[in-house]
Amino acid sequence: MLFYGDLIQMAAAVIPALFLLYKVYQADRVEKEPAGLLLSLVLYGILATGLAMVAELFGGAVVGALFTENSLLYNLFFYFLVVALAEEGAKYILLKRRTWYSPAFNYQFDGVVYAVFVSLGFALWENLSYVAMYGLQVALLRAVTAIPGHACFGVFMGVWYGLAKKFDRRGNQEKARRYCRMAFLVPAFLHGSYDFIASLENGAWSVLFVVFIIAQFLAALRLVKRQSAHDQYLDGISGYSRWYR
DSSP states (O other), rough: HHHHHHHHHHHHHHHHHHHHHHHHHHHEEEEEEOOEEEEEEHHHHHHHHHHHHHHHHHHHHHHHHSOOOTTTHHHHHHHIIHHHHHHHHHHHHHHHHHHTTTOOOOOOTHHHHHHHEEEEHHHHHHHHHHHHHHHHHHHHHHHHHHHHHHHHHHHHHHHHHHHHHHHHHHTHHHHHHHHHHHHHHHHHHHHHHHHHHHHHHHHHHHHOOOOOOOHHHHHHHHHHHHHOOOBBBBOOHHHHHHEEE
């Protein structure tokens, strides 16, 4: 029975991330990315959890020395300036290291695919860790909160990242650098907001947290559909026009 219980917990931890990975993979309708590249991005996402953990230990010690733990100011600085920057920064650094110069990165929507695969690799490993410590109930809660949250952060990162690559290919380095910054800062702000609102444990803030999750998910879903439908080859030709010509 213990063995089967462990399998159920593992499945509950892994399946939501795998499902969202599949949906994003499906949305890449013009040219599928190489399986080896996508697998490596999931592994890079797992590696990002270790990098983020080290940064969070150091940053948490600094914030803890300045503010009382779990006070409003502590949570504000910890979640926005430590957790969000560490986790989204680790994802972004590894994402760019693996994909920026890849010959497979030839469509704008590829940026979304790559960023979501890194983010969900991160979420998958983080979820396994939480489930190992706290059990099935946490897996079910995170399946509708943290896992879609990381997927959404990946979508917003990928939209800006794809734009940055487009302008890089067209020789506009100023815009490329600007959109690279946005690819990091936008998901970091959303991540910090998610964690900070979640830390405010009372009825009114709980309602705001649910509204925030739903609004973020709907916005990310709309972006995925729109970016997928208007995917563009990085030389400026419409993806579908190039595919069928």
